[in-house]
Amino acid sequence: MPAGSERAVVELRGVSKEYMRDKIRVPVLSNTNLDIPHGDFVAVMGPSGSGKSTLLNLAAGLDRPTTGTVTVAGTELNQLSESKLTRWRSQHLGFIFQLYNLMPVLTAFENVELPLLLTSLSRRQRAEHVETALRIVGLQERMDHFPRQLSGGQEQRVAIARALVNDPVLLLADEPTGNLDAAAAQEIMDLLQQLNEEFEKTIVMVTHDPRAARRARRMLHLEKGTFVETELDALEAAG
C-alpha cells in the first residue's frame, strides 16, 4: 500500500468556509478539523443549514475553503488548478446525490458509462466495467432503460453504479435516501453497507434519517459549523 494510505482518506485542517450574501459574510464552517481513515463509513447529521453539504462539497473539491487545507487521498486539493482538480475528481471520487442526478436522455448503461468516457478505456472495456457496476447494484437487466422507466430506488442504484464504475477511493453521498420511501431507503443502505464492508470503500454520507445513519460505522454531528462526535448508542437512546 502506498504511503498515503496510512494517512486519513479525508483530512480537513483548520477549514472554515464563508459565503457572501448581499455583501454580508455568512460563516458556515469555522476552524474545522476532520480525519476519515480508509475503510470508514461516516454519517454526517445535523440541522438544516448547519453546513453538511458545504462540508461534502469541500471534501469533493467542488468548492474551495475560505481558509485551511483539504487533503483527500494524499492530495492537497488547494494545490490543484481548476482543470487538474476536475480531472482528479473523475479518478478518485464517486458522487451520490439526493435527486440521483441521472441524465434523463441517457439509458442506465449510458449514464454509468459517463465517468469512463474520461478514461482511455476501449469501448469494450468500458462495457465490461459498466456491466460489472450494474451487476453489483443488481440492475444488469435494466441497463437499456431510461431513468423515467425506473423507480426512485432503482434510479439511485444506477447512480451508485455510476459512482462506483471508476473504482474511486471515496464515495460522497448527500442525503442518498432523502427522496425514497422506507423500503427503497433500506435497499440503498444495504448496498452502501455492502460497498463499505465488501469493497472497502470509504464513504461519507450526509443524512437526516437516523435509521440510515445507524448503518454507518460512525456518526458525526454538525452543529453551527463544528463537529460533535456522537456514539451510535447515544443516538439510539435518544430515539
Place this chain on the structure above:
Amino acid sequence: MIPLKYNIRSLRTRWVSSLMTIIGTALVVWAVVLTFGLADGLDHTLEVSGEPLDLIVMRKGATAETNSIINESTAREMAALDGIASDAAGNKLCSPELVVVVNTARRAGDTNANMILRGVTPAAKEVRSNFHIVAGRENKPGVREAIASTQMANRFKGAGLDEELDVFGAPFKIVGLFEAGHSATESEVWTDLEVLGQTTKREGVRSAIQLRANSADDAQRMADRISSDEQFGLSALSEPVYFAEQAKSSRGIKAIGVFIAVILSIGAVFAVANTMYAAVASRAREIGTLRALGFNRRTILISFLLESLALCLAGGLLGCLAALPLNGMSTGTANWVTFSELAFTFRFGPTVQILAVSLVVVVGVIGGLFPALRATRMKIVDALREV
C-alpha cells in the same frame, strides 16, 4: 467527450422549440440558397458565353450589340482580316449579325418583355460552341423561318416549335429549337440575316460581327488592328470581357441576397441563442453533475456548441432540400446592358453549397456561443442546487 447522443436526444426532448428553430434556420438557408443560386446561375450563363478566341466587333462607343450599327461594306472588310480561323469546309469563321429587340408577350402572366431576335448566316453557329438543334430543323435562308432556344420557346408566346412569332407585324414560323450550353445565346431567337433586314427595313445593316481567331496572339493582334483603324470606327472586344461587363446584371440579385442573408441570419442567431439559453437553464443540474463527474469547462462548451450546430445543420439540410426542386429551373431577368430578357437557370452549385454550409456554421456557432459560455461559467455547487 460527452456523447453526441446526449445532445441530440436532449434536442428531441424539447422538440417543439427545437423544431421551431430548425424551421427558422431552414427558411434563412432556403432564402439565401435561392437568391445566390439565381445570381450564380446568371453569372454562369454569362461566363460560359464568353470564348477566349472570339472577338465581338461593334461600332466604337457602343456598349452592346443592340446599340451598335456597322454597314455591310465595313463588315465585308472584317472577313478579309488576317488571323481568322476557318471551319472544316474552309469557310472563314466570321459571322455578321443583326440584332433586333422585339417586345413580345410572355407565356406566363399578361406581361411583355424584350426578346432578342438575331439575324444570322450559317457562320453564326460555328462561332458558338455547343450550339445544336434539339427539335425540328434549321431555318432556311430567304424565308421567314426562325429557330428558338428551348428556354425562349418556353417563355414567350409564339416562340414554340411550329408556332408563329410576330415580328413587327410579320409572322415568322418557328421550325426548330436549339440549345447552346446554357450560354446567353439561349436567350435568343435566330433567323436569316437578310430576311430580318428586309422585315425590319434595315437592309445592309449589321449590329456586330463575331470573329474567331486562330490563336490568342491573332485575337490580340486583330483586336488592336480593328480598334486602332480610324476608318473602321469600330472596336473589338474579346467575348469574356464583353460578357463580364454584362455580369453586372447579377449584382442586383447578389445585393438582395446579401441583404436577406444578413437580416435573416441575425434573426436566426437570436432564435438559436434563445433556444440554447433555455436548454442551458433547464439543464443546470445536469451540467453541474457532469462537471462534478469530471468533465471540464471546455468539454461542456464544445458539447453545447455541437448541440447548437446540430440544430442549425438540421435547419440547413431542410432549407437545402426545400431549394433542391428549383435546381435547373429556368427563369429570366432583364439584362441591364442589352435591355432584353436574359434566360438563365437556378444553380445549386458548389458556390451556393459552400455558402449554405458556412451560413449554417456561423449561425450555429454565434447563436450557441453565449449560451454555451454560460453553461461553462456556472459554479458547480450552485448548478447542483438547481432543481
